[in-house]
Amino acid sequence: MKREAMTTRALRAAAAAALAAAFGMLSACTPSGGAIFATIEQEDETVESNLPDTVSVTDVLELRAGGVTSFVAVARTLFLGVQSTAGDNASLDWKALSLSIEETPGSGVTTPSPGSTCRSAVLVPGATAETDRIFAVLAAPPEGGETTALYRSTPPATIAADELPTLEWSTAVSTGLDGRPEGVFLVNGELFVTARTSTVVTQYALYHYDVSLDTATVVIALTQVPVADGAFHDSAYWFIAGNRLYTGALPGPFALTADTTIASPAASYGGVHASDTTLHLSTGDGKLHVRPAGGAWTASAALTLTSDDAALSFTDFASIGTGAGEQVFVGSEGRGFFRLTGGLLDQEALAAARMPDRTLSELYAGTILGFVRRSNVIFVRTAGAGLWHQVVDADLPLKGWVWD
């Protein structure tokens, strides 16, 4: 009798808990959505490639190799991606590239270095494909630690089917570059290198690297965090480092912006981008700023998705098209990305501006680290969901994303 009573009580408790969970699920979500089954029915399967799903990509380089559409995804490993099937949004066949590094600078002799990793890489285009050069910060692991150095390589001129070329890296002579290189940027066709200039205190500098002279000149000194992004707008370079915005023209140095309307925000800057006519700036406290050429900055209010949500933390930008057809997008942490109207967003239009299709949850609810535009392909770099791409012409369709 006693055991029966205990069993009965346990079953009643389980039923009560299940009911409570059901009502909790209902109350936790605002009733909405009127086409759930139709949405499920109309979903198409995500096209996937063979890049690791969670790889963290810092950039994508486009190779001009013998008519084959090919890219290099820059992560700790470099991946060569070749379009394997025809079609605008065909998947890419990705393979990890092996690194062969010049051990003795200037020797011209490279040896395979399987333990080396890539911190950052950019492709500096030459007059022809044969004069293109890839500059990278590679970390080679000697015993007891890692050292980084700036290297250069010549991208392959042709890529045959099923061929996996080896990139051979020679030390990039960089007179004037002090400290340990951390990253490289290509802005307005000019190469910039960030370097940590002190191992005692946290101190960084930004250098302009002249590829024809192999010399580096400091343009931003003594920042506490490395430069994260740069743009060229209104005949000046604009770089962000933490919550500092620097601007200037070559040969430098660049100065901290004196505009108090955007200087030193409470949160770090997320990204800086020059679209056709406008400079865009985002911050981690939910604000977007725009500046037309020769004009003043205009800012949005701190934007949130819902009234009880924290402010959106915006990241980097992308733009497609020009003039009246231009579209600008800004990424965010954990909320996908948004299509801007006039470079800004207002709170009422925010939900409708969110992209992409909400059923693509890896992007819709993902952290967008940044965008890379290569010809008519736009790549989206995410944190934890790898790399995505889509071929775009004049518009960015909601479908057609390929998960690399």
Add this chain to the structure above:
Amino acid sequence: MLTCSVLRSAARLCAPAVLVLWLLLAPGFAATAWAQVAKPQPPEQPLLQPTRTLGDQVFQISVGPLVPLFFQSLSGVSATGLTLGGAGSLQWNAYVTKEVRVGLEVGGMFAFSRRRNTLLMVPLSAKAAYVLSAYPFEFPISLGVGLNIVKYVDDVYVDPIVRPGIGVYWQYDVTWSFGLNMVYWWVPHISGATDTRFGNFLEITLSALYNF
């Protein structure tokens, strides 16, 4: 006088024989008598076949796979694109007659779409069942009607739900039964002419019933 003496003589002659006979047979008689005393009487066999009456209650837990069948729109039938999912439920029922029981059920299911998003449904329904018996088996034919909470990505909606079903249970003892159910889920999702869909799913679950 003679008769008495003859009798006395006969007794004297017969007594030893009687004594011997008694000594030989007495143990047998004693053993028989003892056996009849020691052998336990078989207990009365308890009645195992339960009879349900008004007020008898049942708790039931079920778990098993759920098969998404198809979506019906106003213009035709289409595949759901969902994977094979899972379902489970808790029920409480009470008998109103020996064949009919009514109760409440709370359940849940999950399945994955083509883009690996999760469809969740939590039906809350009132249920009635007519129980056919062929001891030790029971065959309930049931109908549940209620509300269904549907969640997909960040959308939540509440639809009606109708769930006819059949089952077969084996009565392990008076208290416990175990069996198999097949329950059809019909979920009308009304949302305009183009987006209205009727969801059709089939639940196949194993159950344990506690009768009290």
